[in-house]
Amino acid sequence: MTNEPYDLEINWTFPQAAAEVFTAWISADQLAEWWSFPGYSIPPDRVTVEPRIGGIWSVTAVSDDDGSEIPFTGTITEIESGRRLVIALGEPKSDGHRSEMVVETRDTADGSSMEFHHHALGDKEEADELRGGYEGFFFPSLTAYLAPEQ
Numbered sequence: 316m317t318n319e320p321y322d323l324e325i326n327w328t329f330p331q332a333a334a335e336v337f338t339a340w341i342s343a344d345q346l347a348e349w350w351s352f353p354g355y356s357i358p359p360d361r362v363t364v365e366p367r368i369g370g371i372w373s374v375t376a377v378s379d380d381d382g383s384e385i386p387f388t389g390t391i392t393e394i395e396s397g398r399r400l401v402i403a404l405g406e407p408k409s410d411g412h413r414s415e416m417v418v419e420t421r422d423t424a425d426g427s428s429m430e431f432h433h434h435a436l437g438d439k440e441e442a443d444e445l446r447g448g449y450e451g452f453f454f455p456s457l458t459a460y461l462a463p464e465q
Contacts, residue, residue: 320435323442327454331461333420333427334397339457340418341351341400342368349460350374352452356387365396372402389416429454 329336339345347359357368361375361384373388393401404414417432431449436442 319436321442323436323446323449325446325449326427327374327430327431327458328423328426329458329461330426332427333422335456335461336399336401336427336429337420338417339461341394345460346374349456350376350387351456352376352448366391368392368394368402370394371404375394 339349341364343364344359344360346364347357349360350362351357353444355376355378357374357376361373362378363371364372365371368391370391371388372391373386376385376387378384387404389404390403392401392403392415393399399417399420400401400418402416404416413435415434417430417434419430420427431454433442433445433449436445
């Protein structure tokens, strides 16, 4: 019996237009501001985004305690401006699968929605851990980043 890759799907809503949400994913300056989680910083010089097919999408989180690094690195395999972004992450696994993030945004009556998919994860445990990070840190951080200052 072979282990099939596990997929994760999250839907998120924003009061901003889809184009603003999409831009936050493909602007290195913006990504450095919101792609964060407790205990780590994202130095702007450790973020690279080349918004084109074949371009690099890379964010390196640096531990506030000991300087250790967690890289999130991939290649943009699809991009439809303001609408769809597909990033193949890391190297192919032993089974030939490569983890992939898909971000799709669309305008709604109240702002926009984002459908986020993370494909070809190792197992349910990995998917659950990542869901906790996306829903607990990354997407709330993106929501706060896009919110107008009071």
